[in-house]
Amino acid sequence: MEYRRLGNSGAVVTAYCLGTMTFGNEADEETSFQIMDDYAAAGGNFLDTANVYSAGISEEIVGRWLKARPTEVSQMIVATKGRFPMGEGPNDLGLSRRNLTHALDASLKRLGIEQIDLYQMHGYDALTPLEETMRFLDDSVANGKIAYYGFSNFLGWHVTKAAWIARSQGYCLPVTLQPQYNLLVRDIEHEVVPACQDVGMGLLPWSPLAGGWLSGKYQRDVMPTGATRLGENPERGMEAWKARNANERTWAVIDAVREIATARSASMAQVALAWVASQPAVTSVILGARTREQLADNMATDALKLTPEELTRLSDVSKPQVDDYPYGTGGINQRHRKIEGGR
Template sequence: MEFRTLGRSGCAVSALCLGTMTFGHESDEKVAHAQLDMFAEAGGTFVDTADVYSAGESERIIGRWLASRPASVTEPIVLATKGRQPMASDPNGAGLSNRHLTRALDASLDRLGVDSVDLYQCHSWDALTPLDETLRTLDGFVRAGKIRYYGFSNFTGWQLTKAVLLAQQLGLAGPVSLQPQYSLLVRETEYEIVPAVLDAGLGMLPWSPLGGGWLSGKYRRGERPTGATRLGDNPERGMEAWDRRGTAHTWDVIEAVQGVAEARGVSMAEVALAWITDRPGVTSTILGARTTDQLEANLRAAGLHLSAEETSALDEASDPRPVDYPYGPMGVAQRNRTI
């Protein structure tokens, strides 16, 4: 397992992160604890959760694991959670206000059974709460010792840049990370979000690096999924829905990944994870697995690096190919001052 610093901080984390959105829903406690054990045994140290995952049950499961394992196992763990999403039906039961975040963090610490977390993340932007209120609240958490660092998730480029600059202007602790959706199937993140991350010197933590399972090779062109897979259970599930994501471009990317995997003698998942983990600005790639077998397969990507030729082939196949300004060739040329 390789290690990288978390953005501008001095905190080292494993280049693969265990995501726990499945805990308490798709993975029961026994399976979840087995995944945590496997991840730690493989040298993984970075674990990511959120208060909204299974309505807090993911955090409780992690808390019971932390309490039941020896310090030699739990001490290296860098623990991250998130707050912002609705956890109550009252008007202040969501958002990035001081009131909600304070209650949300205290509740997360209680469920996790810890006095502090290493990384606390705002789960998404809040258009109702003044940004300075959110940043002052996060700075207060750092000063109180409740969190060591903070970051954001699902922020756009301008939102991230505004937060970074405002924190500097106010003399507050600044963010160290951003958690966006990013994969060979979602490279639009590179238009504005990745440049904003690089400009601010933050660490990027990509979620859904396998495109909701599409890049693992579990689906076949023209064969609507059935059985014990996410889309087999519900073909219209979320962003990775079969009819939404099953485009000609997606299948072209899958074929390119398959070609590299076969030539390398590794799985498609390993190739897709290696590609994203070595993208500029990426600190740690978040793995999501329903079973220990899936996690074991994904962990084989640890330390795998693609050649320049392999990376170029995947870049070419996965290029979203915007055709017009500002992201098409004309816009790129203008930004790079080549015309």
């Protein structure tokens, strides 16, 4: 498999990361072990979990697998996250030193390891001064509990402010950001991606298949049924499904993915994943497989290299929909390009 630097660090990870949000919920422990075995056998070396996934069970399953696979654990980069509530108390959430101290120690215990390779802040916390969070993360690197740290679901100005604090205080810099990114959700390209590129942070896109839309499992105006997350739980995200179903851009993107997949004898999921993996600043794409079959199909993407023409077609048809200032046709960037001769 292809190896890439973990953001601006010296560690390397495979271009496709195994996400474990389904472990302990949609995938039982036996299936989860099989999925991790298959991933490792295919050459993958990057696992991503979080303390809130199945209320800690996902981390425990990953920990038991690592303990049972000493050869794999020596090569695997393990990432987890903290921020969201794991208790009922008012201090059992957020990015305060108090909560993160407890959350980090609990994650280390569940995972059964002495150091977490990549510890990520699962979301921004407007109540806690970012300076407090950054000091905690630098201290945690210094005391050996984590090797690197990153963020998830941060905005562009969050990233820039965090990097400024780190540089001004002499702290270690963040190495990655984990955002939602796929052919149907590209708005991070406006400011989040440039902010990460400015710092040298790598992107770890989650939901690269847009919740299954880009795998071809949904049909226009047909309510989801069967073995899909919406089919099994119709109340989960139904309003979002209706909005996406009614958007013509959705179906134009899906049609383009399907046509390229047919021409390349690949699955639609592989084409969509290959596009994400080829985007600037992307370090590793997070795969959310619920079954061994899904994982096998996703992992085969490593051998699929889209042509420049295919990448351009997908990028053009999925271009983010914006209206006017500052990102649309009246936006300052477009005006400057026109004044400067299209540079």
